[in-house]
Every structure is written in structure tokens, then in C-alpha cells.
Amino acid sequence: MPRSIERALPGVFISLEGCDGSGKSTQLSRLSRKLGTAGLNPLVTREPGGTPFGERIRQLLLDPDSPDRSILSETLLYAAARCEFVSKIVRPALVQGRVVITERYADSTWVYQGYAGGVPLSTIETLNAIATGGLEPDLTLVLDIGRQEVVDERLASKRKDKIESRSDEYHQKVREGYRELAKRFPHRVVCIDGGLDVCVVEAMIWKEVVNILSKKGYDFTDEKRGRESL
Numbered sequence: 001m002p003r004s005i006e007r008a009l010p011g012v013f014i015s016l017e018g019c020d021g022s023g024k025s026t027q028l029s030r031l032s033r034k035l036g037t038a039g040l041n042p043l044v045t046r047e048p049g050g051t052p053f054g055e056r057i058r059q060l061l062l063d064p065d066s067p068d069r070s071i072l073s074e075t076l077l078y079a080a081a082r083c084e085f086v087s088k089i090v091r092p093a094l095v096q097g098r099v100v101i102t103e104r105y106a107d108s109t110w111v112y113q114g115y116a117g118g119v120p121l122s123t124i125e126t127l128n129a130i131a132t133g134g135l136e137p138d139l140t141l142v143l144d145i146g147r148q149e150v151v152d153e154r155l156a157s158k159r160k161d162k163i164e165s166r167s168d169e170y171h172q173k174v175r176e177g178y179r180e181l182a183k184r185f186p187h188r189v190v191c192i193d194g195g196l197d198v199c200v201v202e203a204m205i206w207k208e209v210v211n212i213l214s215k216k217g218y219d220f221t222d223e224k225r226g227r228e229s230l
């Protein structure tokens, strides 16, 4: 994995992860607003999707009426969408020095198709490395949810997509998988309790984001929050 090459990219890449209903979209929009106020003009995007091709694949993967497929075929489709997403959206923005925030990225496949779905994790890691060219987030925020009831309540009125419609056992494995992910990749993954109050979660996320931006050379000590070293 060419991490040292990726570290040379001037931008900052942040992913939000967690099960459906964990609060990713809610927090993405709050974080984006805060970064905007700080003058950082973030690129906000999502996976699968982010490109016209990726949005078509998203529909194929998530539409409740989409035909059944094997978990490996599903994995390969995610990889195709991701390849497009990284080369057309994420990498160019990072090269320009922008902050990129994405709702879901390669870790979702690690958890949903790998840990919970049964595709060997080594296969997933190889495919992710090919699809992304080795591009890892600088920071991955996992919104951790302890119990299915929390999300059932939050998503009660939502029509379930193809993956949300899977069994409770599958979703239990997804939640476990995110905790395992944090254990395996502690250098970039931070677990935050997604069951807490929205504003509390927002503050916890902000603390981690300020930390990574400071490490990457942004000055957060004054209101201008300009970039010092780039």
C-alpha cells in the first residue's frame, strides 16, 4: 500500500462510516457547514455514487427491486464505482489541497461485504487497494451504534433499500464489523458513540477533525483558520 505517496497529497481526506441510521448524513452536513464557516470549502460526497456512473451503480446496488446477486458480484460492483469515484472526484480534489468528506468509502465494503457478508477480508483489501490506488482516508469516523433498536426507531418511516432489508443477524455483524475495523486500523479509525445526542456527536467529530487538520498544517488557533504551510 503506497501510503507514503498518498501522504504527499496536500488535501485532507475524511470518511464517515457506520450502519444505516447511525447519523452519517446528519453529521456530514453539520461538519460541512462548520468547515465552510472556517473558510475551508470542503468537497462533500458519498459512496457509492459521487459520479454519474457511480450513481447508476448505486441504483443497481441499493434499489429494493434490484435483482439478487452474489455477494462477490456486489463487491466487484462497489469496486468499480469506487475506482471511478477516486480517480474523478477524490484524488483531483486532494491534489488541489481541498478537504474531502465522504459518507462511506472502502471500509463500508470491508464491513458489509467482508466482515458481515463473508467475502474474505484479504480479497476485499486487495480489491480496495486496486480500486483506490492505495488511497486511504486520513481520518475515518465510525458512528458506533450498540443496539439495532436505536436504528429501527430512527428509520421506522424510511423505505428500506436492498441492503437495509437484510436480516437482523447481518446488521448485527455490520455493527460488530465496524468495531473490528477500528481495532485493525487504529492509526486512522476513531469510533464515536452514534447513540448520543446529535450536538454531542457533532462536537466529538469536530474535535477529531480539528486534530487531523492541525496535523496536516491548517492553523486552527485563530478565527481565520488559514492554511499555514501549504
Ligand SMILES: Nc1ncnc2c1ncn2[C@@H]1O[C@H](COP(=O)(O)OP(=O)(O)O)[C@@H](O)[C@H]1O
Pocket: 018, 019, 020, 021, 022, 023, 024, 025, 026, 027, 154, 155, 194, 195, 196, 197, 198, 199, 201
Ligand atoms: N444522534 C442522533 N440522535 C437521534 N437521532 C438521530 C441522530 N443522528 C441522526 N438521527 C436521525 O436518524 C435518522 C437517520 O440519520 P442519518 O443521518 O440519515 O443516518 P445515516 O446517514 O447514517 O443513515 C434521521 O432521521 C436523523 O435525523
Ligand SMILES: [Mg+2]
Pocket: 024, 025, 026, 103
Ligand atoms: Mg446517509
